[in-house]
Every structure is written in C-alpha cells, then in structure tokens.
Amino acid sequence: LRSEGISNVLKYLKGKLKALVWTKHLANTHFVNASGPFQTWFEGVYDCDEDTICQLERRLPSCQRPLPHLPFAAVTFNIGPKMECHKHIDSSNLVNGLCLVTAGGKFDHQLGGHLLLHESKHILELASGSSVFFPSACITHENLPIGQGDTRVSMVCYTSGALFHFADQGFALQAEGKNVKEKGQSGLERWTSGWGRFSKLRKCSNCSNSAYCL
Numbered sequence: 001l002r003s004e005g006i007s008n009v010l011k012y013l014k015g016k017l018k019a020l021v022w023t024k025h026l027a028n029t030h031f032v033n034a035s036g037p038f039q040t041w042f043e044g045v046y047d048c049d050e051d052t053i054c055q056l057e058r059r060l061p062s063c064q065r066p067l068p069h070l071p072f073a074a075v076t077f078n079i080g081p082k083m084e085c086h087k088h089i090d091s092s093n094l095v096n097g098l099c100l101v102t103a104g105g106k107f108d109h110q111l112g113g114h115l116l117l118h119e120s121k122h123i124l125e126l127a128s129g130s131s132v133f134f135p136s137a138c139i140t141h142e143n144l145p146i147g148q149g150d151t152r153v154s155m156v157c158y159t160s161g162a163l164f165h166f167a168d169q170g171f172a173l174q175a176e177g178k179n180v181k182e183k184g185q186s187g188l189e190r191w192t193s194g195w196g197r198f199s200k201l202r203k204c205s206n207c208s209n210s211a212y213c214l
Contacts, residue, residue, distance in 0.1 A: 034100060034131055035069045042133060044197030045098055046071060049159065052167050059171050072100065072157035080105065081151040086142055087118070092160055093137040096194030099158040102131040107150035114144045128152075137161065 039046045049071035056073070057064055066075045078085075083105075093099060107113050109127040116123055118140040126132060126143070134141070136158065146152045166173070168190075 034102075035071075037131075038070070038098075038100070038133065042098060042197075042199060044199065045096075048197055049097065052164055053159070055167060055171070056163065067157065070100070070157055071159075073159040073163055074157070076156045076158075078154045078156070080153045082146060083152045083154050084143060084145050087116075087140060088142065089138070089140045090136040090158065092162070093158050094161040094164050094194075095135070095137045096191070096197070097135065097137065097159060097161070097164075098133045099136040099156060100131055100133055101126070101136075102129070102155045103152060104128050104154065105146075105150070105152040107146040107152045112144050112146035112150065113152050116142050116144065118142075 035046075053065055053071045053073060063073075065071070065073060090099065101115070103109075103113060103126045105128055107128065109125045109130075113126060114123050115126045115132060117134060120139060124132060
C-alpha cells in the first residue's frame with residue numbers, strides 16, 4: 001500500500017473505533033432508562049410487545065432479547081462514523097408497532113442529522129443521546145447528512161412482524177401443516193385492535209406529571 005492508502009485505512013479504523021465506543025456507551029447507559037417513557041406514553045403497545053417477547057423467550061429459551069430492559073427482539077448498531085439513512089420504510093416490522101432510534105456521536109443536531117418523517121410531515125432534531133419512538137413500518141423516514149468533521153452513530157431497536165404472526169399462529173410455522181390457524185382475530189380485527197393499543201391524547205394528558213413528561 002502507498003503511504004496515503006495506509007493513512008486512509010488507519011483513519012477509517014480510527015473512526016470505526018470511536019463509533020464503537022459511542023454505541024457501547026449508549027447500550028450500557030441510555031437504553032436502561034428507555035423502558036420508562038415507552039411504558040408511560042405507549043402503555044398498550046408496550047404491554048403487547050412485552051407479553052409476546054416473554055412468551056417467545058419461554059418457548060424458545062435459546063432466543064433471548066438483546067437488551068433485557070426493552071421488549072424488542074432485535075437491535076441494529078449503525079456505527080458510521082457518519083451514519084446516514086436514505087428515504088425508506090421498514091415494511092418487515094409490525095405495522096402498528098414501534099421502533100426505537102437513538103442517536104450518538106459528536107455533531108451539531110441543529111445543522112444536520114435531523115430525522116424526517118414524511119407522511120406525518122415532521123422534521124425532528126435528534127441530538128446525541130436522544131431517542132425517538134415511531135412506527136417505522138408505516139412512516140417513510142430518513143435522516144439528513146451531518147457536517148464536515150462530525151461523527152454520528154445510531155442504534156435501532158425493533159421486532160419483526162413475522163414474530164407476532166408466529167405467536168398468533170400458536171407458535172407454529174405455516175409449513176408445519178394445514179392445522180395451523182391464527183387465533184381469535186381476522187386481519188381487519190387485528191388491524192383495528194393493533195392501532196387501538198396506542199394511547200389517546202386524553203390519556204396522555206394524564207401523564208403530564210410523569211417523570212417522563214415531554
């Protein structure tokens with residue numbers, strides 16, 4: 001390798017190391033406290049997710065949630081060091097479920113790194129260490145680039161919609177036979193009850209004295 005090639009490799013590895021330090025810090029400190037706001041503002045969604053994940057863990061002991069404090073089956077670490085996602089929708093997640101996005105790094109959140117939610121027409125400043133819950137399977141989203149010399153990483157917690165489908169079928173695969181049936185609800189009923197788990201504004205107003213007040 002030429003000297004400039006070696007320099008570029010070392011610069012790249014240094015950036016990755018810094019990003020890994022940020023993600024480890026967030027995983028060890030921030031996510032421990034994220035379950036509180038989840039339960040406060042999205043109680044119905046939290047209870048459903050927690051119940052489903054607990055049932056999966058009991059039936060499949062080798063499959064445990066990656067973060068013990070949160071009812072998500074998966075977590076993705078985007079270590080950048082200039083993490084940026086383009087316009088997309090997470091169609092494999094549960095459409096009436098939530099994902100949790102947490103940003104980290106050293107960047108000016110007022111100049112870059114904003115989270116864009118297209119259908120709801122929101123642009124959110126997401127500072128380092130901040131988190132946001134939103135239904136990533138039904139809202140198209142992306143984030144803006146950050147400034148020159150800045151670094152940004154993120155962690156995303158989510159659960160595949162297929163796991164909820166698996167639970168609804170009595171924890172059996174469709175390929176295991178014709179006797180597999182979804183329990184209780186039709187597709188329309190699941191859709192209606194799923195969105196019904198989200199808190200209404202009237203109930204949220206009762207949380208105004210919570211430690212997790214917005």
